[in-house]
Amino acid sequence: MKWCSMSALYILMVTLFLSACNLTQVVVSKNDFPDTMMRVQQELNKKGYQVTRIQALDQGLAKAGYDIENYRIIFFGNSLDFDIVQQRYPELTVFLPLSVTVYENDGRVYIQSMPFSMAQKATQDHEYLAMVARWKNDVDQAIQLAAVPSP
Amino acid sequence: MNHRWIYSSAIFVFAGFTLLGAGPMAMAKTPLLISVESPYGMQKTIVNIKQSLVNNNFRFLREQSLKDGLGGSEDPNFRVLYFCNFAVAHEAIQREKRIGFMLPCKVTLIKKDGKVTIHYLDPSAAKNVSNRHLNSLCDRITVSLKNLVEEATL
Numbered sequence: 001m002k003w004c005s006m007s008a009l010y011i012l013m014v015t016l017f018l019s020a021c022n023l024t025q026v027v028v029s030k031n032d033f034p035d036t037m038m039r040v041q042q043e044l045n046k047k048g049y050q051v052t053r054i055q056a057l058d059q060g061l062a063k064a065g066y067d068i069e070n071y072r073i074i075f076f077g078n079s080l081d082f083d084i085v086q087q088r089y090p091e092l093t094v095f096l097p098l099s100v101t102v103y104e105n106d107g108r109v110y111i112q113s114m115p116f117s118m119a120q121k122a123t124q125d126h127e128y129l130a131m132v133a134r135w136k137n138d139v140d141q142a143i144q145l146a147a148v149p150s151p
Numbered sequence: 152m153n154h155r156w157i158y159s160s161a162i163f164v165f166a167g168f169t170l171l172g173a174g175p176m177a178m179a180k181t182p183l184l185i186s187v188e189s190p191y192g193m194q195k196t197i198v199n200i201k202q203s204l205v206n207n208n209f210r211f212l213r214e215q216s217l218k219d220g221l222g223g224s225e226d227p228n229f230r231v232l233y234f235c236n237f238a239v240a241h242e243a244i245q246r247e248k249r250i251g252f253m254l255p256c257k258v259t260l261i262k263k264d265g266k267v268t269i270h271y272l273d274p275s276a277a278k279n280v281s282n283r284h285l286n287s288l289c290d291r292i293t294v295s296l297k298n299l300v301e302e303a304t305l
Contacts, residue, residue: 024249052220057240057254064210066241073251079223086217086226093217093229094184094259094270101251114252118276122183 023115025140028108030149033070036109037102039150043142044076044100051076052097069104076100081131089128095119098135100143111143183276185296189260189267189304193230196260196267199303200232207299209234212255228262236295239288246284253277256296269300 029036041051055073062068075097085093101112116136120129189196197214204211212233216225235255243250258271274292277285 024252026249050221055255057244057251060212060235060255061237061241061244064237064241066237068241068244071244071248071251073254075220077218077221079218079221082218082221083223086229090229090261090263091184091186091268091270093261094257094272096217099252101249103248103251105248110248112249112251118183118272 023117025113025143027111027143027147029102029111029147031109031147033102033104033109035150036111036146037072037074039146040074040100040102040111040143041076043145044074044139047138047142049076049078049098049138070109071103072101074100074102081135084131085128089123089125092119092122092128095122098139100139111147113139113143183273185271185273185300187269187300187304189269191267191304193228193260193262193267196269196303197230197232200258200260200269200299203299203302204234206302207295208236208238209256209295209299210237217259230260231257232260233257236292239292243285243288246288247282250277250285256292258296258300269304271296271300 029039031039037054044051051074053075055075057073058068058071061071076099077097082093082096085096095114095118099114101110101114103110103112113136116132116139119132123129189199191199201211212235214230214232216227217229217231218225219231233255234257240254243254253272253274253276256271256274258269261268261270274289274296277289
């Protein structure tokens with residue numbers, strides 16, 4: 001009995017470890033690919049972000065002779081936040097612009113956030129960390145909402 | 152019997168905490184940001200990088216300001232260069248769909264106090280969020296980027 005409970009504890013710890021390693025949020029969209037792309041952009045706009053570019057990686061790869069399923073990267077940001085990062089944390093601009101990846105795999109559409117925890121590991125500055133935490137919260141919410149079936 | 156229980160508990164707890172700590176510790180040890188100072192000005196460094204791309208099997212995609220598309224004032228002291236090795240990008244996506252946040256490759260050039268520095272995210276950082284099948288590709292791109300920046304700043 002004791003061994004059983006210890007095994008359960010161990011399994012729990014392994015699970016927690018694996019969760020800690022999963023640094024990005026990936027959600028399965030209930031919408032088709034075009035709808036998901038549109039919904040992600042709409043939800044980001046509602047959160048006050050501006051989509052600056054959509055990188056159609058699938059199309060770029062196709063031109064180079066490599067075929068893959070739909071794979072797009074949505075770049076976005078907020079002008080005021082970017083000003084702050086440029087002025088106060090210039091080396092951390094490598095994490096900008098922010099991005100969300102939307103891709104298809106075996107008939108399912110996935111929305112993936114960028115791993116904000118990587119940006120959070122880059123500095124201990126509280127103001128910057130708070131800003132990244134806000135980005136993470138906004139993006140996580142946006143992609144969750146975008147995954148919900150369109151009305 | 153009591154001692155065996157205590158010893159086994161201690162071993163399990165130790166192993167558990169080791170596992171819990173291993174992820175964040177491994178990530179903390181990974182140098183995420185790489186910065187290389189260029190001996191040249193902004194424009195010359197950009198030209199050099201573009202020339203070095205071909206030698207390192209990359210294709211130039213675009214050059215933009217950091218706030219491209221956002222409006223507001225753009226700071227000329229920040230330039231971002233995007234490029235891609237399509238063969239490697241394709242292989243990476245085949246192995247790990249979640250690699251999109253690292254694509255396409257980019258470097259950020261920042262001019263501060265008259266000096267230009269090239270900043271980029273170490274592709275090895277992708278190992279933290281991807282499966283192990285991507286490790287060798289991350290290493291290859293890490294070497295290519297290192298060579299690219301070295302060439303551009305010679």
